[in-house]
Amino acid sequence: MYKLILCQRYLRTRYIALASVISVTLGVATMIVVNSVMAGFSGEMRERIKGVLADVVIETRSTDGEPDAESHKALVRELIGKYVAGVTATVEMYGMLSFEYGGQFIPHPVTLIGIDPESKSEVGPLVDYLQSYHAQPDGKEVTPAERPLDQKPGWELTASAIERRQRVAEITHQRAQMLRELKKQRHGEAGQHEPAPRGAADDPFAELDGAVQNVAMQDVAAIAQPQDGRVYIGAGLISFPHKDEQSGEMRTVFMVRPGNDVKITTATAGIPTGAYFDATVVDVFQSGMSEYDSNFVFCNLEHLQKVRKMIRTNEDGSESRAITSVQIRLKDYRDSDKVVELLRTEFTPDRYTVRTWEQKQGPLLAAVDVESSILNILLFLIIAVAGFGILAIFFMIVVEKTRDIGILKALGASSSGVMSIFLSYGLSLGMVGSGVGVVAGLLFVHYINQIEGIITIITGHKVFDERIYYFKEIPTHVDPFTVCWVALGAITIAVVASILPARRAARLQPVQALRHE
Amino acid sequence: MPTASATSHPSSTLSTSTAPVREKPLMPEPQIAAIAVEKAYRKGDHQVPVLHGVDISVHKGEFLSIVGQSGSGKSTLLHLLGLLDAPDVGEVQLDGQRIDDLSERTRDELRNRVFGFVFQFYHLLPELSLMENVLVPLMIRHSIWGYWQRRREYQDRAREMIDRVGLGHRLTHRPSELSGGEMQRAAIARSLVARPEILLADEPTGNLDQATGRGIIELMAKLNEQERLTIIMVTHDQLIAAEAHRTVKLREGRIEPA
Numbered sequence A: 001m002y003k004l005i006l007c008q009r010y011l012r013t014r015y016i017a018l019a020s021v022i023s024v025t026l027g028v029a030t031m032i033v034v035n036s037v038m039a040g041f042s043g044e045m046r047e048r049i050k051g052v053l054a055d056v057v058i059e060t061r062s063t064d065g066e067p068d069a070e071s072h073k074a075l076v077r078e079l080i081g082k083y084v085a086g087v088t089a090t091v092e093m094y095g096m097l098s099f100e101y102g103g104q105f106i107p108h109p110v111t112l113i114g115i116d117p118e119s120k121s122e123v124g125p126l127v128d129y130l131q132s133y134h135a136q137p138d139g140k141e142v143t144p145a146e147r148p149l150d151q152k153p154g155w156e157l158t159a160s161a162i163e164r165r166q167r168v169a170e171i172t173h174q175r176a177q178m179l180r181e182l183k184k185q186r187h188g189e190a191g192q193h194e195p196a197p198r199g200a201a202d203d204p205f206a207e208l209d210g211a212v213q214n215v216a217m218q219d220v221a222a223i224a225q226p227q228d229g230r231v232y233i234g235a236g237l238i239s240f241p242h243k244d245e246q247s248g249e250m251r252t253v254f255m256v257r258p259g260n261d262v263k264i265t266t267a268t269a270g271i272p273t274g275a276y277f278d279a280t281v282v283d284v285f286q287s288g289m290s291e292y293d294s295n296f297v298f299c300n301l302e303h304l305q306k307v308r309k310m311i312r313t314n315e316d317g318s319e320s321r322a323i324t325s326v327q328i329r330l331k332d333y334r335d336s337d338k339v340v341e342l343l344r345t346e347f348t349p350d351r352y353t354v355r356t357w358e359q360k361q362g363p364l365l366a367a368v369d370v371e372s373s374i375l376n377i378l379l380f381l382i383i384a385v386a387g388f389g390i391l392a393i394f395f396m397i398v399v400e401k402t403r404d405i406g407i408l409k410a411l412g413a414s415s416s417g418v419m420s421i422f423l424s425y426g427l428s429l430g431m432v433g434s435g436v437g438v439v440a441g442l443l444f445v446h447y448i449n450q451i452e453g454i455i456t457i458i459t460g461h462k463v464f465d466e467r468i469y470y471f472k473e474i475p476t477h478v479d480p481f482t483v484c485w486v487a488l489g490a491i492t493i494a495v496v497a498s499i500l501p502a503r504r505a506a507r508l509q510p511v512q513a514l515r516h517e
Numbered sequence B: 001m002p003t004a005s006a007t008s009h010p011s012s013t014l015s016t017s018t019a020p021v022r023e024k025p026l027m028p029e030p031q032i033a034a035i036a037v038e039k040a041y042r043k044g045d046h047q048v049p050v051l052h053g054v055d056i057s058v059h060k061g062e063f064l065s066i067v068g069q070s071g072s073g074k075s076t077l078l079h080l081l082g083l084l085d086a087p088d089v090g091e092v093q094l095d096g097q098r099i100d101d102l103s104e105r106t107r108d109e110l111r112n113r114v115f116g117f118v119f120q121f122y123h124l125l126p127e128l129s130l131m132e133n134v135l136v137p138l139m140i141r142h143s144i145w146g147y148w149q150r151r152r153e154y155q156d157r158a159r160e161m162i163d164r165v166g167l168g169h170r171l172t173h174r175p176s177e178l179s180g181g182e183m184q185r186a187a188i189a190r191s192l193v194a195r196p197e198i199l200l201a202d203e204p205t206g207n208l209d210q211a212t213g214r215g216i217i218e219l220m221a222k223l224n225e226q227e228r229l230t231i232i233m234v235t236h237d238q239l240i241a242a243e244a245h246r247t248v249k250l251r252e253g254r255i256e257p258a
């Protein structure tokens, strides 16, 4: 009983000891915040990678692919039918994207993926990543979503895209007409005064002639007709952040918008040689993974197969279209190892690679794991340092209390009794420290976006720019296991730090202690 | 009120002689005895001998006072008797049994149950109230659960004890809020609350004025008489020593007949 009372009194009368656990508190709070935010980020990132890649991916070794989509799908369903929630076949290849902006053509190396949007959206949340399905911030205003979320993704243009296309077509047509008029006039004048026609090199419009003639001859509707090639284009490829000098606000400038045309060249590899085609942008793809958003161009599968000459006519007249990869979504991702094993029996390694998305993105995920464990080790070292603070302060308290320890022993207190006073003292301080730390950490995590807002107001700097991370808010994920682990670790450190002083106190002889001044 | 100790003297059956064994038929065995104890403190290389073979024995119900010059080893002797320290040579006996070589646990137990200690410098715990200070021996004796169950009883006992030393109005005060005499009385209450068999008091009046000191001695004499409490008291003051049944004198670590 005296142990409890004394322990409680020492706690109440020695606030300096509480100061020593503040470092524990801070350490615990920081660990919880850092872990939660990192878990939030990595969880969100994994979600996005998984969303784009699908659970399990079968890829052909050859860039020419293997025919055909249906037989692959059928084989997959035969092998692992009961685990499968969705299958889609795609064609993936490297290519070059170029588009016109400010009178210049801007090229970009890209990964070109031919997809069937409908089955692709069974495999991953495609619709979540297409901008036309979501309201888009545009400066201060917000453009409302153009398509309802329940609409299946396809290659149709939105109304605004059609309108934009129409406007572009009108301007193009007008310009072509004007040029033709100009040219006609010039030719007419030249015919009257100067019989010798001008050399092509002197004529600034000569090279345009063919195209202009073509465009000018067509009517506007024909020009406005979208291309056969349709693409969802990664947002990072066609946009850049821009700071408005006047308002100081950051906004994203899109160089290409749905309805515009882009040019795509596929890389030459194997028998189907490189192809070149124009495509109309149907939608902008934004997953939030910059690796994907600045690299991926999704194209309509049939068109890509056609221009890449991946369609072969069989003897019976039917067509077989080659594909290069099959994406599979599982009902339960925990079956993935079994599924990969099963698939490998038929999709043999000489022609295919079968991987889960985690295996495919292994290095990236491993890097994140390493980062988080290094951070944890560092932060835990901070708590350990706090442990030494506790050790020092406890020693001070034991020395200060030496006479009282002597009194207790003279009155019959056992060594273990005296030791337990200081151990429970350490335990309580550890619990208080880590308890407050846990609460503070959880509160911080819970209000992290508000806190971010306040810091932004105070410093005038945006701490967390959603344009960089594509998160509306800072993602967090509190793992109860981690919280318990951190709290227990901190308590253990406090108790361990109090063992030495407590043992010293317990070993004192009553008389020695009593005579201590 | 007549002084209890003065009236008790003639009626006492105890001898004031220093030779303990002479009364064997009357008092078969001393309650507590130190037999040829020697004690030296080690200061670096050389030893500081304090006690050179001290023999002392006290019977149940006896009130013994020890006098001697400062530094003669009175406190040291008291500490040896009360198991706060161990003799280098010789032994300490309780009811004829050697106790100084018992296990630490048993000695803790004996300190708590058999001995009551009043220290030269009070030694109250500054964080606790007077009431709690007095309760400490009982808290030490009982487990948390055992104490909690009977805490009312113990609190009543402590309150009664505090009333007896005349501090009933100071229950919740901290030691720092008490005067020297009050602290000494609180220390006496603490030493008695666990109902010890032997009270060891080290200059209980050393820091007090005459009147207060006398009050405390009277209290001790009364307890000795009423409850047959064995008391061994160290003092400088010849007048106060005279209140005891018997006085021994320590000089340079040896007993001298008073």
Ligand SMILES: Nc1ncnc2c1ncn2[C@@H]1O[C@H](COP(=O)(O)OP(=O)(O)OP(=O)(O)O)[C@@H](O)[C@H]1O
Pocket: A515, B041, B042, B043, B048, B050, B068, B069, B070, B071, B072, B073, B074, B075, B076, B077
């Ligand atoms: N821990 C120690 N180390 C060294 N010497 C000690 C120690 N404790 C006591 N002494 C010495 O032992 C001698 C006896 O001390 P003790 O406290 O028993 O004297 P005392 O008779 O009680 O004196 P006082 O009347 O002043 O209280 C003293 O000379 C003291 O210096």
Ligand SMILES: [Mg+2]
Pocket: B074, B075, B076, B120, B202
């Ligand atoms: Mg002394």
